[in-house]
Structure formats: C-alpha cells, structure tokens
Amino acid sequence: MxxxxxxxxxxxxxxxxxxxxxxxxxxxxxxxxxxxxxxxxxxxxxxxxxxxxxxxxxxxxxxxxxxxxxxxxAVNPPHKATLTIPIIREEVEARGAEHRHVLTLKEIRPLPPHLHAAFPVPPGADALYTETLHYADDRPFLYEERYTNLEAVPEMSVAPMDKISLNEWLVQNAPYTTGDMTFFAISADTALARFFECPVGTALYVVERITWNSDLPITHVRMTYAPGYRMRTRI
Missing domain, CATH: 1.10.10.10 (Winged helix-like DNA-binding domain superfamily/Winged helix DNA-binding domain)
Structure with missing residues (x-):
C-alpha cells in the first residue's frame, strides 16, 4: 500500500x-x-x-x-479501563426501582487521622462530613459516609441536599481531573446490620473513592452496599 x-x-x-x-x-x-x-x-x-x-x-x-x-x-499490550462516577439514583432506577435518600448527619468536623495521607485537606480548611442512606423501593441499598473539602466546593454548604443527593450534586457541580478508587469487603457491625436488616458479620461490599481537581482534593466517600450487591463493568 x-x-x-x-x-x-x-x-x-x-x-x-x-x-x-x-x-x-x-x-x-x-x-x-x-x-x-x-x-x-x-x-x-x-x-x-x-x-x-x-x-x-x-x-x-x-x-x-x-x-x-x-x-x-507488543505481545501483551496494556488495556486501560475507564470508570465514570455513577449517580446512585440512576443506578437504582436502572434496576427498575424507585430511589430515595435520607441525609442523617451533616456537620463540620476535623478529618480523622487515618485519612490525612489519602485525603490531604489543606491546613485550616473546613471539611463537611455527611452520612446518607440510600433506598431502592424503600429497601436499604447503600450507606454513604463522605468528607468534602469546602475549599474545593464552597457552594456545597448551601446545596439543596433534601432534593438531590450529594453524590448527584457533586457529579453535576464539581468537575474533577483525577481520582482513586478502592474496593474491598467488610463484615457488618451492629449499626450496619440494623440498617441493612442483616445478621452481624454479614459480608458487605465497600467502595472508597477520592476525587481531585488538579492538586486540590474534593471529596472522600465510603459507600457500603446491601448484602448481595454486585458491581458490573466492561473492559
């Protein structure tokens, strides 16, 4: 040719x-x-x-x-997987269920020591801590614990959290340049067992995610899913 x-x-x-x-x-x-x-x-x-x-x-x-x-x-060239941040409401609705969320806690609090290395919020910056319960057809679907750096998204402090979940609000309003995700399993403690209506010790799937805008951390979220949850993606 x-x-x-x-x-x-x-x-x-x-x-x-x-x-x-x-x-x-x-x-x-x-x-x-x-x-x-x-x-x-x-x-x-x-x-x-x-x-x-x-x-x-x-x-x-x-x-x-x-x-x-x-x-x-190359005999075995690398393959790159691209993951997008899912909107929990859309994930629930894709399963044919109705989504509902309840914000149970919202307060300014210091970042816990075990997160300092992974989520280095600037000294003196306010971190907004929230806990949110997500339901699918009134069945427990996901328990969300989140720290958000208000220096990165100051407008989030007045976001309408009753009308839209923080997950969806951040996807729509907080552009990010990079992120980090960790997947693991935990055993349900008393509080999680009560929420998910399962025995203490039940295996639960957890996703921890950190997003950044250049060198500024945006949010650290830990999402614990109901027993039996499966994540599916394509390569």
Whole structure:
C-alpha cells in the first residue's frame, strides 16, 4: 500500500494505518515491523513523520521500540479501563426501582487521622462530613459516609441536599481531573446490620473513592452496599 499524505498532521494518518495492520494481524504480536526508512518510502513522507507515528504507538504500549533492535508489535499490550462516577439514583432506577435518600448527619468536623495521607485537606480548611442512606423501593441499598473539602466546593454548604443527593450534586457541580478508587469487603457491625436488616458479620461490599481537581482534593466517600450487591463493568 502506498499512502501518500502531505497535510501537516499526516503522522496521524500513518499511525492509523499502522494501527490497522496491528489490529488486523498483518503484523503479528512479537513481530518486528519495517524500519522507519522503509515505512517513510512506502508512505511517501519524511522519516520524522513515521517516527512521530511510531512514538505515539509506543506511548500506548502497542509497539516496543529498542535502539538498534527496531520496533516490534507488543505481545501483551496494556488495556486501560475507564470508570465514570455513577449517580446512585440512576443506578437504582436502572434496576427498575424507585430511589430515595435520607441525609442523617451533616456537620463540620476535623478529618480523622487515618485519612490525612489519602485525603490531604489543606491546613485550616473546613471539611463537611455527611452520612446518607440510600433506598431502592424503600429497601436499604447503600450507606454513604463522605468528607468534602469546602475549599474545593464552597457552594456545597448551601446545596439543596433534601432534593438531590450529594453524590448527584457533586457529579453535576464539581468537575474533577483525577481520582482513586478502592474496593474491598467488610463484615457488618451492629449499626450496619440494623440498617441493612442483616445478621452481624454479614459480608458487605465497600467502595472508597477520592476525587481531585488538579492538586486540590474534593471529596472522600465510603459507600457500603446491601448484602448481595454486585458491581458490573466492561473492559
């Protein structure tokens, strides 16, 4: 194939063609592909253009480049999963149930010591602590404990928390640039067993999430789900 392109962004067209050959197994995993000079001649472009396209593929992990050894197709390229922050109301409604939430606690309190490293709220900043109960058709669905940095979202202190849950309000009003999520299981203590109407010691699924806007922490939330909850995602 002779792909002749002269636009300033022609390296992107070459990258797409190289990507096609990798995906369609024209070049097999582990196979060394033609050198920059050969590809430049084939595509009728400068060698630097081919180099730019190959560097982009190398950054994604699809090819491996070694000095004097050439470029080969990665045998096991990395796969990245993208997770979005779900709105609890929508998750409940997707199950065919009606969502209801109850804010049971809202107060300014110091960040507990065990969160200082993971959620470094600036010294002197106010942290708003909230506890929210979420229901699906009046059945317990999720228990939410949240610390929010009011320096990051000061308007949250007057948000209409009776009409919309903090989860949904933050998704709509607090843009974030990065985050961290942890998944684990705990045994229900007396308070959780009472809320979920289950025996003490029942295994419960927990998600802890921290979101940031650049270097400013926004919120730390711990969500404990009802017994039997399953999280499903795609890769």
């Amino acid at each position: 002779n792909l002749r392109v002269k636009e300033p962004n022609s390296w992107t067209q070459i990258r797409e063609e190289l990507l096609r050959r990798i995906n369609e197994r024209v070049w097999q995993p582990g196979e060394t592909i033609p050198g920059e000079a050969d590809l430049a001649e084939e595509f009728g472009c400068a060698r630097t253009t081919v180099n730019r396209a190959l560097r982009d593929l190398a950054e994604t992990g699809l090819v491996i480049r070694k000095r004097k050894a050439g470029t080969r197709v």
